[in-house]
Amino acid sequence: MPWFMPEKKTIEQLKADIILQKERTQSEQFERVLSLVKVLRQECPWDRKQTAQSLAHLLLEESYELVHAIDQQNEVELKKELGDLFLHLCFQVMLGEEHGKFSFADVFEALCQKLINRHPHIFDDISVDRKRNVLKNWEHLKLKEGRQSLLDGVPNAMSELLRAYRVQKKVSNIGFDWSSCENVLDKLAEDIEKLKKIANKEAQEEEFGNLLFIIVNYSRFIGVNPEDSLRKATNKFMVQFRMMEQKVQESGLGWEKYTSAELDVLWQQTKK
Numbered sequence: 001m002p003w004f005m006p007e008k009k010t011i012e013q014l015k016a017d018i019i020l021q022k023e024r025t026q027s028e029q030f031e032r033v034l035s036l037v038k039v040l041r042q043e044c045p046w047d048r049k050q051t052a053q054s055l056a057h058l059l060l061e062e063s064y065e066l067v068h069a070i071d072q073q074n075e076v077e078l079k080k081e082l083g084d085l086f087l088h089l090c091f092q093v094m095l096g097e098e099h100g101k102f103s104f105a106d107v108f109e110a111l112c113q114k115l116i117n118r119h120p121h122i123f124d125d126i127s128v129d130r131k132r133n134v135l136k137n138w139e140h141l142k143l144k145e146g147r148q149s150l151l152d153g154v155p156n157a158m159s160e161l162l163r164a165y166r167v168q169k170k171v172s173n174i175g176f177d178w179s180s181c182e183n184v185l186d187k188l189a190e191d192i193e194k195l196k197k198i199a200n201k202e203a204q205e206e207e208f209g210n211l212l213f214i215i216v217n218y219s220r221f222i223g224v225n226p227e228d229s230l231r232k233a234t235n236k237f238m239v240q241f242r243m244m245e246q247k248v249q250e251s252g253l254g255w256e257k258y259t260s261a262e263l264d265v266l267w268q269q270t271k272k
Contacts, residue, residue, distance in 0.1 A: 014039055034104075037090045041098075052095050059088045060157065071235065117145070140174075150174065162227040164216045172220065181221040188214045244270045 009017075014035045024032065040047040062085045069077040096102045116123045147153065150170050154163060171177065178184050191211045198204050219226040244266055248255060258266070 011039055011042055033086070034090055034094075037087070037094050041091075041094060047091075050091070050095075052092055055088060055091060056157075059085075059092070062088055067231075071231070114145075159227060161212070161216065161230060164213055165220065165226055168217055168220055178217060178221070181218070184214060184218045184221055188218060240267075240270050 018032055018036050018039065042048065062081065066078070066081040066085050069081045093102070093104050093107055096107075097104075151167060154166050154170070156163075158166065168177075178187075188211070191207060191214055195204065195207045195211060198207055216226050219229065247266055247270065248258070
């Protein structure tokens with residue numbers, strides 16, 4: 001039986017408590033959500049057959065939807081998406097409890113201990129002055145926790161742009177990095193010229209990957225997160241293209257009636 005739930009309560013009692021409209025404290029609302037997950041797990045055919053693996057892709061989708069709500073600065077949707085994500089986290093812990101692997105208490109204990117251990121400059125008498133030293137110490141502490149490599153723990157499920165950024169940040173924290181922003185730009189120009197001269201498709205793919213990797217490096221040097229930057233650029237393009245679509249619809253002509261030059265003029269008008 002989960003740590004938060006009295007054993008004497010039946011499923012019917014839990015259902016009655018869940019739907020009861022009353023003022024609740026924050027901890028009571030938390031328990032209400034966990035009770036709701038328990039009821040769904042036992043009584044809903046779809047929820048009953050789910051596993052940690054079957055829900056993994058939905059967890060990613062909910063995370064993306066949460067980021068979208070943040071980008072839109074939509075507080076109503078943000079509240080909903082935070083709830084959806086929290087539901088999936090609760091579900092994962094419930095599955096862990098069912099298999100006797102861990103509980104919410106275990107999860108919270110592990111989280112607190114990890115944060116305490118990784119902040120000795122706050123919870124211990126170790127003095128870490130500069131930001132770089134804090135980050136370097138952070139990576140060494142992770143290795144002490146049993147990791148074999150600095151790169152352990154970088155998720156494969158990340159977008160490749162963000163994964164490249166994370167990998168570069170990690171090795172940079174221990175001093176393995178470009179000496180200056182200018183050196184990164186020089187390498188970027190070099191890779192662009194190399195790519196122009198390559199005809200083989202496999203070699204093009206490899207060199208284009210190198211080019212993207214260097215661009216991510218440059219983003220770090222100018223203090224820009226490449227994932228955020230590209231997402232904003234894509235959102236901006238989509239807004240402008242929808243405006244262009246509206247102009248085409250208002251003209252009464254189909255896309256096939258426009259030449260490339262005419263579409264470019266329309267695009268430039270839309271950007272203005």
